[in-house]
Amino acid sequence: MTILLEMIKTKSATVRILHWIIFFSTVDLVITGLYIGDPVLMAGVGEPYQTFVMAKTRLLHFTGAVCLDVAFLIRLYLAFFSTFHRDWKEVIPTPDNVRGAWDTMKYYWTFKGQLKEHRWVDPLDGLTFLALHFILAMQLFTGFALYVSGIELASGMIGLWAATLHAFTDWTGWLFGGLPGVRVVHHLTMWIVVSGAFLHIYMQVWKTIKLKRADISAIISGYKLMAVKKGE
Amino acid sequence: MSSSPSDSPSDKKLKLLSEINRRDFMSLCTQVAVALGMANTMVPKIAEAIEKAARRPSVVWLHFQECTGDAEAFLRSTSPSVAELVLDILSIDYHETIMAASGEQAEQILQKTIKENKGKYLVVCEGAIPMGTPPGPGGKKGAYLTIGNRTGLELAEEVCSGAMAVISLGNCASYGGVQAQKPNPTGAMGVGKALGIKTVNIPGCPHNPVNSVATIVNFLLLGTLPATDRYGRPLFAFEKRIHDQCTRRAHFDAGQFVTEFGSEEAKKGFCLYKMGCKGPQTYHNCNIIRYNDHTGWPIGAGHGCVGCSEPNFWDSMSPFYARLEGVEVPFGGVESTADKIGMALTGAAAAGAAVHAAYTFGKKKAHKENIIDTESGEDK
Numbered sequence: 001m002t003i004l005l006e007m008i009k010t011k012s013a014t015v016r017i018l019h020w021i022i023f024f025s026t027v028d029l030v031i032t033g034l035y036i037g038d039p040v041l042m043a044g045v046g047e048p049y050q051t052f053v054m055a056k057t058r059l060l061h062f063t064g065a066v067c068l069d070v071a072f073l074i075r076l077y078l079a080f081f082s083t084f085h086r087d088w089k090e091v092i093p094t095p096d097n098v099r100g101a102w103d104t105m106k107y108y109w110t111f112k113g114q115l116k117e118h119r120w121v122d123p124l125d126g127l128t129f130l131a132l133h134f135i136l137a138m139q140l141f142t143g144f145a146l147y148v149s150g151i152e153l154a155s156g157m158i159g160l161w162a163a164t165l166h167a168f169t170d171w172t173g174w175l176f177g178g179l180p181g182v183r184v185v186h187h188l189t190m191w192i193v194v195s196g197a198f199l200h201i202y203m204q205v206w207k208t209i210k211l212k213r214a215d216i217s218a219i220i221s222g223y224k225l226m227a228v229k230k231g232e
Numbered sequence: 233m234s235s236s237p238s239d240s241p242s243d244k245k246l247k248l249l250s251e252i253n254r255r256d257f258m259s260l261c262t263q264v265a266v267a268l269g270m271a272n273t274m275v276p277k278i279a280e281a282i283e284k285a286a287r288r289p290s291v292v293w294l295h296f297q298e299c300t301g302d303a304e305a306f307l308r309s310t311s312p313s314v315a316e317l318v319l320d321i322l323s324i325d326y327h328e329t330i331m332a333a334s335g336e337q338a339e340q341i342l343q344k345t346i347k348e349n350k351g352k353y354l355v356v357c358e359g360a361i362p363m364g365t366p367p368g369p370g371g372k373k374g375a376y377l378t379i380g381n382r383t384g385l386e387l388a389e390e391v392c393s394g395a396m397a398v399i400s401l402g403n404c405a406s407y408g409g410v411q412a413q414k415p416n417p418t419g420a421m422g423v424g425k426a427l428g429i430k431t432v433n434i435p436g437c438p439h440n441p442v443n444s445v446a447t448i449v450n451f452l453l454l455g456t457l458p459a460t461d462r463y464g465r466p467l468f469a470f471e472k473r474i475h476d477q478c479t480r481r482a483h484f485d486a487g488q489f490v491t492e493f494g495s496e497e498a499k500k501g502f503c504l505y506k507m508g509c510k511g512p513q514t515y516h517n518c519n520i521i522r523y524n525d526h527t528g529w530p531i532g533a534g535h536g537c538v539g540c541s542e543p544n545f546w547d548s549m550s551p552f553y554a555r556l557e558g559v560e561v562p563f564g565g566v567e568s569t570a571d572k573i574g575m576a577l578t579g580a581a582a583a584g585a586a587v588h589a590a591y592t593f594g595k596k597k598a599h600k601e602n603i604i605d606t607e608s609g610e611d612k
Contacts, residue, residue, distance in 0.1 A: 037555070037556045038506070038555065038556060039487055039489060039505070039506065041487070041488075041489060041491065042487060043486050043487035043488045044488075045488065045496070045497070045500060047486075048482035048483055048485065048486035048488060049482070049486070050486075051486045051487055051488070052485050052486055052487070053486060053487030054484055054485050054486065054487040055485035055486070057487070108588070108592070109588065109591070109592075111592075149473060149512070149513075150473070150475070150476060153471065153472060153476075170462075177544065177547075177548050178513065178542060178543065178544070178548045179512070179513040180510070180513050180539075180548045180549055180559070181548060183513075183556065184556065184559050184570050187556055187570045187571075187574070188570045188573060188574060190574070191570070191571075191573065191574020191575070191577050191578060192574075192577065194574070194578055195574075195577045195578040195580070195581035195582075196581075198578060198581050198582060198585070199581050199584070199585060202585040202588075202589075206588070206589065206592070209593075210592060210593075
């Protein structure tokens with residue numbers, strides 16, 4: 001019996017597109033968010049209407065946020081109802097998944113034991129994926145809590161939007177001590193996203209180099225190499 | 233010791249009232265209408281309500297843990313003699329700062345007022361109520377504040393229980409103020425929270441007298457207290473965010489900021505966001521009504537907002553002269569700023585990755601053989 005490596009489809013086109021929407025909107029959100037949190041001066045001393053740097057940056061931030069949140073919600077839907085692969089079971093911290101994640105982690109550091117090959121996500125990636133989405137959800141709630149304070153006097157449809165946001169985000173104010181606390185949490189969580197994204201990119205590059213299974217290819221083409229048993 | 237009738241305090245008050253001319257009086261009524269967001273057709277009704285106020289409920293004004301700043305602000309009400317006008321008309325029967333009586337006599341007046349007007353008087357509170365018990369013998373709950381041998385808590389409970397409505401003036405009475413901030417040694421809290429009652433809160437440090445006058449006039453006119461937000465603040469004054477009606481907002485949107493007091497940017501009136509202005513987190517009408525005879529307000533004077541109308545602003549809004557970069561975050565016993573923690577986190581991630589890379593890339597072994605497949609061979 002020989003073992004052959006074959007390109008196997010592991011990610012649907014929708015999931016790949018959503019991944020890159022999340023990537024680009026996160027980059028946009030981090031850059032614009034850092035400016036909004038501590039603006040560097042670039043407008044000069046002319047008339048305000050000639051620049052609107054902050055207003056435009058905030059527009060980019062809100063646009064990125066809406067893209068990220070919509071992508072997030074669609075991805076959440078796909079985890080349960082995808083026609084290609086429903087992966088919600090792989091990201092739940094069941095005892096099996098936790099043990100699997102620990103084994104994978106051990107292998108990454110020691111190369112001892114065996115690394116199980118997974119067509120979908122390995123348990124370590126799965127649990128990290130879940131943690132990342134809790135973090136993104138935190139950004140969603142704290143971000144909209146900050147955002148709605150600017151539109152809460154709106155009426156009509158926008159007023160309905162504001163009321164909806166209030167209903168979903170007011171708990172952050174109670175939990176973190178008003179808008180200043182919400183702002184600090186929003187900023188701290190951004191750093192968790194940044195360090196998490198760094199580790200994620202590092203691990204994917206590392207896997208591609210060391211395991212030689214074209215892991216990075218999966219998020220671009222949808223295919224990665226997997227061992228396929230052939231008879232004879 | 234007796235004094236001639238013409239020198240008595242009440243006569244003096246009457247004299248002051250008689251000095252107010254119709255023009256000043258209507259000017260006050262118009263201001264109140266503006267503050268309440270009423271049409272100018274309501275001005276005669278406001279005037280009528282105030283004029284009829286000789287038969288209006290008596291007011292008991294209580295002082296707790298505070299600096300009397302709100303009484304001072306109230307007395308410096310913006311139109312000529314508004315203080316005298318409102319004080320006379322409202323029949324403020326007990327006010328520790330301005331009443332003529334003192335000692336036994338004053339306490340008798342208080343008792344008489346709350347007995348005779350039970351359920352019909354307004355209570356205006358100023359200052360927080362300490363709920364803690366001082367250490368040592370004889371210490372009882374709330375004894376950090378004792379007035380006439382009674383704790384502030386007892387006094388508040390007695391007076392507020394028979395009141396028609398309780399109005400908290402200033403941040404201390406509303407939410408506890410500076411003495412309620414960490415570590416809050418006296419267990420101070422706002423009047424509403426301390427007594428477990430609903431109060432109308434008019435926070436600010438000090439509160440703006442236009443807002444308190446407007447709240448009282450609202451009560452005289454309609455017989456009800458104004459609608460309030462989730463922090464018990466009247467919506468007519470605290471519905472809008474400072475940031476959204478700021479005179480410097482255009483500079484915020486343009487990205488033009490003051491980075492140093494006294495700089496060229498400060499002289500040009502740029503946005504004070506980078507100087508720690510808390511306008512984006514603060515709900516108040518002080519940039520519309522303004523203080524000191526409508527002449528000025530903090531941001532107008534070139535100083536950032538400190539958020540004095542928000543609950544716990546001393547803790548939650550500080551440091552007053554920095555935004556995010558200066559906010560300390562409790563983190564494992566060490567206080568640091570959000571950015572320092574974030575950079576440390578990212579640095580730790582990078583260091584972990586570097587160690588891992590150095591270690592694993594040092595190993596030459598190919599690991600393909602070690603990988604076993606568990607799921608492949610299904611569909612493509």
